[in-house]
Amino acid sequence: MTATTERVPEGARAPASHRTILLASLVGTTVEWYDFFLYATAASLVFPRLFFPAQDEVVGTLLAFGTFAVGFVARPVGGVLFGHVGDRLGRKRTLVATMVLMGVATALIGLLPGVASIGIAAPILLVLLRILQGLAVGGEWGGAVLLATENAPPGRIGRFGSVPQIGLGLGLALGTGVFALLGEVMSRDAFQSYGWRIAFVASVVLVAVGLVIRLRVLETPEFRRLESRGELAKVPVVEVFRTRRHRRGLGLGMLARWAEGASFNTWGVFAISYATATVHLSRVDVLLSVTAGALLMALMVPVAGWLADRYGRRLVFGTGVALFGLTVLPSFFALRSGVTWLAAVVLIFQLGVCYALMTGAEATMFAELFDTGVRYTGMSLVFQGSGVWASGLTPVLLTALLAVAGGSPWAAGGYLAAVAVISLLAVLAMGRWLPAENLTGAADAGPPTTGTIAPAA
Template identity: 65%
Template sequence: MTTTPATRTDEERTEPPARARTVLIASLIGTTIEWYDFFLFSTAASLVFPKLFFPAGDETVGTLLSFATFAIGFVARPIGGLIFGHLGDRLGRRATLVATMAIAGVATALIGVLPSYAAIGLWAPLLLVALRVLGGIALGGEWGGAVLMAVEYAPPGRRGLWGSSPQIGLGLGLALGTGAFALLGAAMDNQDFLAWGWRIAFLVSIVLVAIGLVVRLRVFETPAFRRIQGGAEISRVPVVDVVREPASRRNLLLGLLARWGEGAAFNTWGVFVLTYAVTTVKMPKVEVLIAVTVGGLVSAAVVPIAGRLADRFGRRAVFATGCAVFGLAVYPAFAGLGTGSFAVVLALLVVTLGLVYGIQSGSESTLFAELFPTRTRYTGMSLVFQGSGIYASGLTPLILTSLLAVAGGSPWLACAFLVLTAVISIVSTVFLRPVVDL
């Protein structure tokens, strides 16, 4: 028999301003660093790994193998969501966030010193996969905890805005990851960049993680979790309760489908576009990296606006609107990419990755947090976000690359797939029924 905690009063929600600021800073810095690590890998999967960590041969095969390695991290993320979601729902949010950041930082730095296929043969891709899995497990636990730190500290009427703060880190992490590669690519020739330059960006992660840990260790446990601790309402096995309770089970299934369009959107405009623009359209690598970096920065700026709109008009309405605009923009965007013009591609990524994806991203975190009661919230929302990541995010570059090959280089079949993901997300979002007990 489970119980649902009563909604907090305004007095119970109020935290000292200094503590609240520390929470927001810790959530933002932590997710920025975690996503920086993640997007370094995704950028390298497009531009570096096919050349260094897989056997020489057909370029398309190398790209597919690299994207398969990229996708493996998304398979690991639900495992991380289950592990750290369980710990976060039973022991608290704070401890898990310290652990996930440390694990992700070590995994990323080790990739920076990993020998190539030419040096150690098959061990190179195997070790790359192992480190990718380790980083995926860490990120699988990171996102839910960072969002809950913000959402469960949020003052009345600002839950959407506060919940969007970790999502700002996604745009900043993307901008830092692609920006680092753009800077290194511009500062050295392609031979030096492939030989050792790209490794610098991965090794820098250690410094960033050290800074992030200092901030996170200053954060207290969330008021919502402290309340259920005091009431002895801790779930013994959170994942079992999520699946067993009808409302949570329904929201889990619908949430997994609702996120499809958002995951596909990001991994189209933030990951796949790098390979498509450089390999198919034949644009210079640095130009594409700059365009993605700018798109990521715009997204970071739009996210809190979307969070505020979610407070005003509702999480579902804002998220569904973002998914609808994504679906409508797919065909015009790929037509524009085909021009190969830097100005056109920059403008397109500002709109698709910056504005449209920013709307989706800024509203989804609080939406998914509100689908589950406090006692199983970390596990439930992690399963939604990380479980859907397998097909919505990890497989998207692989699917688009395959559809591109099937269509003889034409993007229109890939576009049809992306529109379908948007439709699925919109319909599923309409039927979500949030459970708000924050």
């Protein structure tokens, strides 16, 4: 098979091994999520005072989380932009571009002066750099998943699709772990002044490592088949909205992902601020608990991928959603108790078990909603489009609901439980429409096609 996207003669370069392909997918997403979640952690601990000083601490936190949400608004734009490039020119080129963009934006945030030095320009520049981060992540996720799934052998697509999701846990663990380490070895004033910047600027080293690995892989077999036959979509986003089956997949996918996005940003973002500022737990203890939960997540995600191959993507994903919905209120009350070990159990369980089941199965589940020619764009729109309300607005909504309820978690927990019900209904509806998982992967011996999803019954 000729790798037309690479423009090299056949035989001039051996295809990358499965190990190299999965490593390229994993390292790239780890770096991207490390950069992205550094901002989330800093929005909880540093940015309110540095960029949004206010007499009311809640107002400063809301403003900081507001800029966090801006990145999620930019993500669907990045999904459409880079999804178009990925569906038209190839997955690999897009993934190189997104990694460079994310690394540059993150390093510049680490060098950005605060409002005390440059005034209103500080938060404005912060927002602009956050938008660049959002654009990069918007294009990264879909390509990393397709790099894995479109190279997967039959029967192992769920496991391959779970590998880039491990990067989410590793990226979060690195981000919170580095902040915890810096907070432990530095005084509070030193950390607030320059310590947090070290974590952002260090991203340049991680990006360089990721690029070296990612440049070694070729384009995916499924994309090369489409390109060789001249069957690439002219305007993928138009094709997604024009086709009824793709529109249905887009809508159900977004609703299904609502619980996943809300879950992560509750326990991986909002809980850090809530546990330290409201419950007054130790910042280092909370960060270490989130780090432990993220590491358990990284271990559990491939298990979820294996279960998804064996029992079905929707069943595994739906189980994670149900566990989240059933345990969210008890978890909030446990966190509110102020008992450190109880808070640690909550964060580790929610991130390492409930969320891991969802994120480990969702990548392949969403990829199977769309034909190969529009898959990058379609699944990016599902993941990034739903991220606006499911992920980006979650810390803001929970902060506001707790304030309105006088600190009681009933309103916030009730909202999250309702979200879980909506997501479960979407998964059930998806199952009625998509009766079997049949993403073909790299070893499909049949003739090239523009789709791998069975038509609706």
